[in-house]
Amino acid sequence: MIYKRSSALFAEAEKVIPGGVNSPVRAFKAVGGTPVFVKEAKGAYLYDEDGNQLIDYIASWGPMILGHAHKPVVDAVIDKAKKGTSFGMPTEIETKIAELAVSMVPNIDKIRFVNSGTEACMSAVRLARGYTNKDKIIKFAGCYHGHSDSFLIQAGSGAVTFGSPNSPGVTQGTAKDTLLAKYNDLANVEALIEANKNEIACIIIEPVAGNMGCIPPKAGFLEGLRQLCDANNILLVFDEVMTGFRLAKGGAQELLGIKADIVCFGKVIGGGLPVGAFAAKAEIMDHLAPLGPVYQAGTLSGNPLAMAAGLAMLEELNTGDVFSSLAKKTEYLHKGIAEVLERLKVTHTINRLGSMMSVHFSEGQVVDFETSAKGNNETFKTFFHGMLNQGVYLAPSAFESWFLNDALSYEDLDKTIAACEAVFS
Structure with a gap:
């Protein structure tokens, strides 16, 4: 994907904002590269300043549980x-x-x-x-x-x-x-x-x-x-x-x-x-x-x-059953990604509860800070940028949870699983 506009905007931001960002994790220091600048969002998708459409798995770090611009x-x-x-x-x-x-x-x-x-x-x-x-x-x-x-x-x-x-x-x-x-x-x-x-x-x-x-x-x-x-x-x-x-x-x-x-x-x-x-x-x-x-x-x-x-x-x-719907979608995504990673013999652990999940590129259970820190960050960088190139936006840090939103369709989830396979194939 092309990120010329985002790169130019980041260069401008660095002149007047410390690190070019107003919250450190946005700076991509953990994964390398240039931050993606968002122009607008709707439902399950982000649209960046270069015109790329991205399936969103941070949901503004959680609040957009029903999707963007609800x-x-x-x-x-x-x-x-x-x-x-x-x-x-x-x-x-x-x-x-x-x-x-x-x-x-x-x-x-x-x-x-x-x-x-x-x-x-x-x-x-x-x-x-x-x-x-x-x-x-x-x-x-x-x-x-x-x-x-x-x-x-x-x-x-x-x-x-x-x-x-x-x-x-x-x-x-x-x-x-x-x-x-x-x-x-x-x-x-x-x-x-x-x-x-x-x-x-x-x-x-x-x-x-x-x-x-x-x-x-x-x-x-x-x-x-x-x-x-x-x-x-x-x-x-x-x-x-x-x-x-x-x-x-x-x-x-x-x-x-x-x-x-x-x-x-x-x-x-x-x-x-x-x-x-x-x-x-x-x-x-x-x-x-x-x-x-x-x-x-x-x-x-x-x-x-x-x-x-x-x-x-x-x-x-407070009405309907959004939480059950989200939990089912998150389970579906978890199982799909796990199947791909197991088949391609990628060392990993996936944690999930409700509509929160994370993929850790490490052996054994991840139950605390010490075990989380054992993850292979180089593999995560490859995963993050590979998924981004496939049109999927993940948290730009191995130490962040994914947050699903209910605007995600099962077609979106299947595209995400296919993107994961493309990255590690």
């Missing part, structure tokens, strides 16, 4: 924009989306909207600390909860892509309060709790990891975390920025049957606009200002365009 969402945003884009005052639509979200998600009474998943996770941890009067948190190596200082300790995803998970600018004072655990290793978490008795405010985790590839929790792992938290007066925080309203109406909590104390949202809840949220039972949420002493604010939080997009998206997801 008419009810677009119409809602246009209608709301005509009435004003921001007021800095309360609006009825904020309450409407809050009521709907609370009705869809188990174990929450109240929700606070913010502007990103990073904000949601940062605020959730502050709330957990304020509620418990304890300072330390446990996070898991390879899990990414945004770029707040507390989380940039073996962060996964974009940070791992550059080989520097401990970012300069994060102070030792901040880092000392973040304890690193090993994903899917309950004994490791138990040892950390024992060594830091009565000091841990919360455990924050992606219930299904998506930033070291897609890594589902082992049987009993989340249940064990819930028991450890209950026994030690620790809050369990689920970062459902990726999984919320994607794996089920009620997210991973519903699908996996585990109740978290605080839940963070993003991606789908904004319908493609920049939105995040965090939610919990009233007892915890009422510690937030203006009711309680834990301060959190945002001038544009709950702005009407974002709320309109999010409400239209959640209303669509």
Whole structure:
């Protein structure tokens, strides 16, 4: 494929934007080459600045669960924009989306909207600390909860892509309060709790990891975390920025049957606009200002365009059976790619849960950051660029999950499987 226009645009961007991008993973540093610049998108397809059509498997990193430019969402945003884009005052639509979200998600009474998943996770941890009067948190190596200082300790995803998970600018004072655990290793978490008795405010985790590839929790792992938290007066925080309203109406909590104390949202809840949220039972949420002493604010939080997009998206997801449809499509793609790779004797492991999956070019199971990092990155580069040349756009990093959208047809999936065969043949 030809990418002359994208290459020219990237050269221009590098002059005025650090690295030419506003989020590092877009820069293609992990795979080489020049980023693809998108002109527009519709349904399951991206159309780049050179006129190429690409089957999309990132769905804007998750939120486009129903496909790009989904008419009810677009119409809602246009209608709301005509009435004003921001007021800095309360609006009825904020309450409407809050009521709907609370009705869809188990174990929450109240929700606070913010502007990103990073904000949601940062605020959730502050709330957990304020509620418990304890300072330390446990996070898991390879899990990414945004770029707040507390989380940039073996962060996964974009940070791992550059080989520097401990970012300069994060102070030792901040880092000392973040304890690193090993994903899917309950004994490791138990040892950390024992060594830091009565000091841990919360455990924050992606219930299904998506930033070291897609890594589902082992049987009993989340249940064990819930028991450890209950026994030690620790809050369990689920970062459902990726999984919320994607794996089920009620997210991973519903699908996996585990109740978290605080839940963070993003991606789908904004319908493609920049939105995040965090939610919990009233007892915890009422510690937030203006009711309680834990301060959190945002001038544009709950702005009407974002709320309109999010409400239209959640209303669509609350009817029908999108989640079952997506899970079937993802299973079909998984089986098709696995058959090709096995037949062509390509070493691989494929992880999948619901509409999330990832292909790891490594032997054995991929269950945590350490096993994910063993993947053959050179093979992944070949795979990524080969698929791109076949008209299939994957995440430009081996450490990212794929996100399927329901606009994908089985013909699209068959084309993707055929593309995989062409690459490795």
